[in-house]
Amino acid sequence: MAISDIPEYAHLTDADVEALGAELDQIRADIEADRGARDARYIRNTILFQRSLEVAGRALTVGARDRRLWWAGATVLGVSKIIENMELGHNVMHGQWDWMNDPEVHSTSWEWDLTGPSAHWKHTHNYIHHKYTNVLGMDDDVGYGLLRVTRDQRWKPFNLGNIFYNTLLALGFEYGVAAQHLELGKKRKTPEAKAQFHQDLRDVGTKIAKQTHKDYFAYPVGIALLTRSKTAGRKALTANLTANVIRNVWSNAVIFCGHFPDGAEKFTKQDVDSETRGEWYLRQMLGSANFRSGPVLGFMSGNLSYQIEHHIFPDLPSNRLPEISVRVRALCAKYDIPYTTGSFPVQYAKTWRTIAKLSLPNQYLTGTVDDAPETASEKRFKETPEAHLVSTVDPVTGRRKGLKTAIVGLKERRASRRSPARA
Amino acid sequence: MAWRERFEAPAADVAARHKRSTWLRAAVARVTTPLLPDDYLHLANPLWSARELRGKVLEVRPETADSATIVIRPGWGFSFDYRPGQYIGIGVLVDGRWTWRSYSLTSVPAASRADRTVSITVKAMPEGFLSSHLVSGLEPGSVVRLAAPAGEFVLPDPLPEKMLFATAGSGLTPIISMLRAMRRRGQNADVTVVHSVPTEDDLLFGDELRSMAAEGLIDLHLQFTRVDGKVTPAQLRALCPDWAERETWACGPGGFLDMLGEQFEEAGVPESLHIERFALERGAVGAEGGVVTFGTPDRQIEVDGATTLLEAGEQAGVLMPFGCRMGICQSCVVMLDKGCVRDLRTGAEHVEGERIQTCVSAAAGDCTLDV
Ligand code: FES
Numbered sequence: 001m002a003i004s005d006i007p008e009y010a011h012l013t014d015a016d017v018e019a020l021g022a023e024l025d026q027i028r029a030d031i032e033a034d035r036g037a038r039d040a041r042y043i044r045n046t047i048l049f050q051r052s053l054e055v056a057g058r059a060l061t062v063g064a065r066d067r068r069l070w071w072a073g074a075t076v077l078g079v080s081k082i083i084e085n086m087e088l089g090h091n092v093m094h095g096q097w098d099w100m101n102d103p104e105v106h107s108t109s110w111e112w113d114l115t116g117p118s119a120h121w122k123h124t125h126n127y128i129h130h131k132y133t134n135v136l137g138m139d140d141d142v143g144y145g146l147l148r149v150t151r152d153q154r155w156k157p158f159n160l161g162n163i164f165y166n167t168l169l170a171l172g173f174e175y176g177v178a179a180q181h182l183e184l185g186k187k188r189k190t191p192e193a194k195a196q197f198h199q200d201l202r203d204v205g206t207k208i209a210k211q212t213h214k215d216y217f218a219y220p221v222g223i224a225l226l227t228r229s230k231t232a233g234r235k236a237l238t239a240n241l242t243a244n245v246i247r248n249v250w251s252n253a254v255i256f257c258g259h260f261p262d263g264a265e266k267f268t269k270q271d272v273d274s275e276t277r278g279e280w281y282l283r284q285m286l287g288s289a290n291f292r293s294g295p296v297l298g299f300m301s302g303n304l305s306y307q308i309e310h311h312i313f314p315d316l317p318s319n320r321l322p323e324i325s326v327r328v329r330a331l332c333a334k335y336d337i338p339y340t341t342g343s344f345p346v347q348y349a350k351t352w353r354t355i356a357k358l359s360l361p362n363q364y365l366t367g368t369v370d371d372a373p374e375t376a377s378e379k380r381f382k383e384t385p386e387a388h389l390v391s392t393v394d395p396v397t398g399r400r401k402g403l404k405t406a407i408v409g410l411k412e413r414r415a416s417r418r419s420p421a422r423a
Numbered sequence: 424m425a426w427r428e429r430f431e432a433p434a435a436d437v438a439a440r441h442k443r444s445t446w447l448r449a450a451v452a453r454v455t456t457p458l459l460p461d462d463y464l465h466l467a468n469p470l471w472s473a474r475e476l477r478g479k480v481l482e483v484r485p486e487t488a489d490s491a492t493i494v495i496r497p498g499w500g501f502s503f504d505y506r507p508g509q510y511i512g513i514g515v516l517v518d519g520r521w522t523w524r525s526y527s528l529t530s531v532p533a534a535s536r537a538d539r540t541v542s543i544t545v546k547a548m549p550e551g552f553l554s555s556h557l558v559s560g561l562e563p564g565s566v567v568r569l570a571a572p573a574g575e576f577v578l579p580d581p582l583p584e585k586m587l588f589a590t591a592g593s594g595l596t597p598i599i600s601m602l603r604a605m606r607r608r609g610q611n612a613d614v615t616v617v618h619s620v621p622t623e624d625d626l627l628f629g630d631e632l633r634s635m636a637a638e639g640l641i642d643l644h645l646q647f648t649r650v651d652g653k654v655t656p657a658q659l660r661a662l663c664p665d666w667a668e669r670e671t672w673a674c675g676p677g678g679f680l681d682m683l684g685e686q687f688e689e690a691g692v693p694e695s696l697h698i699e700r701f702a703l704e705r706g707a708v709g710a711e712g713g714v715v716t717f718g719t720p721d722r723q724i725e726v727d728g729a730t731t732l733l734e735a736g737e738q739a740g741v742l743m744p745f746g747c748r749m750g751i752c753q754s755c756v757v758m759l760d761k762g763c764v765r766d767l768r769t770g771a772e773h774v775e776g777e778r779i780q781t782c783v784s785a786a787a788g789d790c791t792l793d794v
Contacts, residue, residue, distance in 0.1 A: 040519030127746035
């Protein structure tokens with residue numbers, strides 16, 4: 001049943017966790033002290049680049065009757081929307097650029113090119129998801145109330161459609177984001193809660209109306225008038241639709257790679273109530289997963305290829321995450337904690353594999369809730385329920401042996417237990 | 424008319440001066456939503472935006488060894504209908520950060536309307552990192568941000584018959600704008616100016632003040648405090664025997680204003696004294712805790728340097744916005760209107776004009792939050 005004691009699962013003592021926290025605080029302090037004109041230039045240039053791409057994409061769709069121009073327009077616009085949502089919207093709203101004190105690039109004033117209103121998203125994402133990362137029953141990003149992504153969630157016949165729902169979610173991801181804050185499954189009992197719900201519903205409706213009006217009415221009609229061709233207008237509409245879908249599928253993929261690949265752990269509620277700062281850091285590290293990226297893939301994913309670092313420091317500028325990752329990796333090695341990463345295709349494939357597997361009830365699956373690729377608890381290591389887990393120091397090498405070594409050991413023990421049977 | 428409001432909604436917060444530009448902006452915003460056309464245009468020319476006021480520095484003209492007049496051409500949306508004595512907010516980019524301060528306008532509205540510029544006069548304060556930068560580091564051609572003219576410390580209209588301007592140091596700046604406006608309009612009143620500065624070298628606008636005195640526009644008394652000492656109540660009474668019958672505008676350091684305040688209080692005419700206090704550029708360095716004001720003075724609380732502003736607000740019964748309460752979600756961000764606060768995680772100080780996270784910041788001296 002998911003991790004209920006984080007330090008113990010990580011094979012660390014409370015003092016270790018505190019020391020780890022202090023080292024991470026130091027990284028934050030170093031980066032904050034070093035932020036300056038170079039970083040400001042980075043975000044300004046990104047804004048300039050994105051808006052130029054958007055104008056170019058819109059301009060190309062004027063010639064949308066030509067097949068090649070249609071594709072070029074749709075792709076350029078799709079890329080621009082990806083940058084707008086990820087490297088700009090997501091990161092600006094996290095407050096990563098608030099230090100610049102620029103009212104136009106600030107978490108309090110940014111509105112993004114997505115059907116979900118910024119204000120709603122800041123609540124569900126910045127607050128709920130980032131504070132209660134991967135805590136079952138609290139972090140709604142664990143399956144978005146739609147998908148079964150861990151065997152800690154009880155199976156219902158509805159889950160048979162897991163793959164189908166995920167496909168729909170990927171295609172219309174921006175509507176999923178828009179709906180998330182509404183918590184449609186929840187019952188509202190008090191009049192205040194009902195009034196709030198209706199207000200939120202109106203806000204979502206207004207935002208969706210503005211976005212769809214722009215992409216599927218104003219632009220296509222404008223282009224039809226400009227070119228005096230109904231076909232061009234219709235083609236412009238389909239180009240906009242395609243651009244939105246490109247963006248939706250890509251964002252969905254990047255975001256799913258953050259918490260659903262194997263090794264990204266889930267946690268139980270009791271855990272969070274009395275959590276220290278160090279334990280919170282540790283939960284972010286164990287609950288998140290990276291994928292390997294160079295500068296281009298990093299940029300196109302809003303640097304969420306550094307999801308672990310982003311979760312430790314959600315409000316430090318995204319362009320600094322690669323250098324932060326070097327230091328975080330070193331800390332993981334020092335404390336013998338796993339650092340979950342892999343290539344983008346492999347990480348993404350793992351999320352689909354989990355989603356596919358979990359459309360079935362637990363009895364058809366091999367792992368248990370305490371020991372499976374997508375969820376584990378401290379119990380997986382315990383020979384007896386009373387045993388207490390802490391890291392030991394290898395007398396020969398002097399190296400700390402903690403969680404990472406324990407996971408490797410567990411795998412080896414299982415393999416050796418299986419092989420005699422086969423022999 | 425509901426439909427008109429709905430149509431204009433996207434451009435509602437923009438400082439446009441003509442209905443026509445509001446309509447155009449609102450119409451184009453339908454295809455640029457969630458942005459405004461300005462957000463694209465200002466990438467081509469920084470002044471082409473009325474979403475946030477901007478301006479370009481035309482000239483930095485030295486006045487004394489440590490002060491300069493900065494002439495700015497504002498971009499779209501700036502209204503020149505300010506009143507003499509008002510101040511503007513100015514944001515300057517220093518090492519990637521926009522740093523904001525307020526300064527009195529020393530230009531005259533009528534002249535500003537004619538040549539479409541405004542000016543401020545800034546004195547470099549020894550501990551004032553921005554004022555020093557403005558006086559000696561600002562290049563003509565730089566783009567600055569502006570906050571619309573504001574302030575109640577203004578030249579009245581119509582003029583009272585008898586007026587007294589009592590100023591010290593750079594407290595002259597809001598007054599000079601008033602005097603210039605009177606001179607330009609040819610307005611006449613019985614005006615006494617008592618202005619003190621350390622030495623002749625520190626005197627701003629000396630020639631201009633003296634020529635105004637020569638023209639008979641003002642009765643001028645200059646006090647050079649290095650030699651003459653500070654203006655005392657007795658001196659003031661001697662220089663301007665009918666001070667209690669005059670509407671008085673005063674600006675300068677705190678001690679000077681307190682002295683005047685007491686005097687007008689004692690004479691039973693506190694309402695004829697109008698004062699403008701300079702905000703400190705920094706909180707008292709290293710200060711811990713202080714009195715925190717939440718919007719209005721009736722919502723105040725005194726706290727130590729370890730209590731977060733969020734907790735302080737809740738203790739004072741203020742409805743504070745919050746989310747994570749641990750510095751990661753930005754739900755609690757509010758504008759710091761006055762004073763200085765410290766980020767408890769890193770010790771970094773934030774000053775007025777910055778938006779701060781109340782859940783991880785504590786007061787560093789007295790401060791005021793916009794909630
Ligand atoms: S409440 Fe979340 S950052 Fe302050």
